[in-house]
Amino acid sequence: MPDRIRFVEHNIGELQRRYGMKKIDVAMPSHMHDDHLNGFPHLIRHHGAQVWCLDNMVDILQNPRGHNLGCTLGEPFKVTRALRHGERFKWEEYEFEITHSPGHTEYQMALFATIDGARVAFTGDAFFAGGRENTLRHNLIFRNHVESDSHIKSIRNLIAHEPTLIAPGHGKPFPVDRAIMEATARRMFEQQRLFQEVLPDGMVEFGLDPSWVRVYPYQMLAAPGERQRGELRVRNYKPSPMKVEAAIVAPAEWSVEPETLAFETPARGEASRPFHLSIPRGWRAVSPRVAIAVDVMSDGRYLGQIAEGIVDIREPGDGKREPGE
Ligand SMILES: [Zn+2]
Numbered sequence: 001m002p003d004r005i006r007f008v009e010h011n012i013g014e015l016q017r018r019y020g021m022k023k024i025d026v027a028m029p030s031h032m033h034d035d036h037l038n039g040f041p042h043l044i045r046h047h048g049a050q051v052w053c054l055d056n057m058v059d060i061l062q063n064p065r066g067h068n069l070g071c072t073l074g075e076p077f078k079v080t081r082a083l084r085h086g087e088r089f090k091w092e093e094y095e096f097e098i099t100h101s102p103g104h105t106e107y108q109m110a111l112f113a114t115i116d117g118a119r120v121a122f123t124g125d126a127f128f129a130g131g132r133e134n135t136l137r138h139n140l141i142f143r144n145h146v147e148s149d150s151h152i153k154s155i156r157n158l159i160a161h162e163p164t165l166i167a168p169g170h171g172k173p174f175p176v177d178r179a180i181m182e183a184t185a186r187r188m189f190e191q192q193r194l195f196q197e198v199l200p201d202g203m204v205e206f207g208l209d210p211s212w213v214r215v216y217p218y219q220m221l222a223a224p225g226e227r228q229r230g231e232l233r234v235r236n237y238k239p240s241p242m243k244v245e246a247a248i249v250a251p252a253e254w255s256v257e258p259e260t261l262a263f264e265t266p267a268r269g270e271a272s273r274p275f276h277l278s279i280p281r282g283w284r285a286v287s288p289r290v291a292i293a294v295d296v297m298s299d300g301r302y303l304g305q306i307a308e309g310i311v312d313i314r315e316p317g318d319g320k321r322e323p324g325e
Pocket residue numbers: 031033104125
């Protein structure tokens with residue numbers, strides 16, 4: 001398979017010449033965005049690197065078509081080791097601790113290590129230098145899956161590890177102290193208060209999450225004459241169980257089983273139910289991609305078609321080839 005064009009191997013030679021790097025044992029993504037991932041298939045193929053990551057990124061990296069998130073990498077690759085929040089590991093003489101660091105995206109880690117006497121926090125795209133009023137600069141992208149307390153979790157975590165240096169996902173490492181982190185924490189609490197002010201009572205997290213109802217996989221691949229399995233997944237942010245009734249809306253000639261899905265999602269939890277789509281043999285698609293929708297009622301309230309999925313139509317007998325391969 002040819003390498004994707006966005007990746008240029010620009011600094012490995014320098015690492016070898018200037019720092020005596022012999023081999024790339026492990027590559028660890030800070031988070032699930034393609035501008036941080038597109039060299040990973042190259043490192044696996046050409047350098048024999050393993051990939052270790054925070055456990056909640058595994059399915060996104062191995063099965064990017066499953067998810068409707070911002071900037072996933074189209075090319076799937078294999079994860080060798082999944083690490084949990086709070087897990088520690090050793091590499092050569094260094095000790096690392098990995099923590100969940102949501103905010104920029106739910107699927108992001110922070111990695112802590114002491115290197116040459118500096119306590120370094122590798123924080124991906126969570127926090128950058130140069131925020132207003134002596135704070136760290138942060139960002140907010142709802143398609144990345146962010147909850148009202150995501151940034152608070154990350155900044156508290158950062159404060160607890162007392163880093164002296166932040167190595168962000170873009171730009172140079174920069175020094176950090178407690179006053180900057182505390183001021184940032186106050187801003188993150190203020191941000192949460194603003195979310196609560198703008199969104200209806202009890203509905204803050206639903207308002208922030210465009211995919212609390214979602215189809216998995218988000219991008220399916222099917223041919224006329226085939227039956228495809230999908231899942232409807234629901235995230236319930238309420239402190240009580242929530243009833244969901246939903247119908248998958250597909251082209252009129254297709255059949256959907258079951259016709260409606262009715263189930264309860266646990267308080268502050270997730271639930272999913274399978275469904276099957278059957279495309280009649282000989283069905284002619286007007287375009288190579290077809291949208292399906294989900295018509296939803298939650299606790300007796302009709303919400304309309306609030307989620308969607310994509311079905312890429314391939315020729316019958318075209319194997320399981322992914323588009324673009
Ligand atoms: Zn990013």
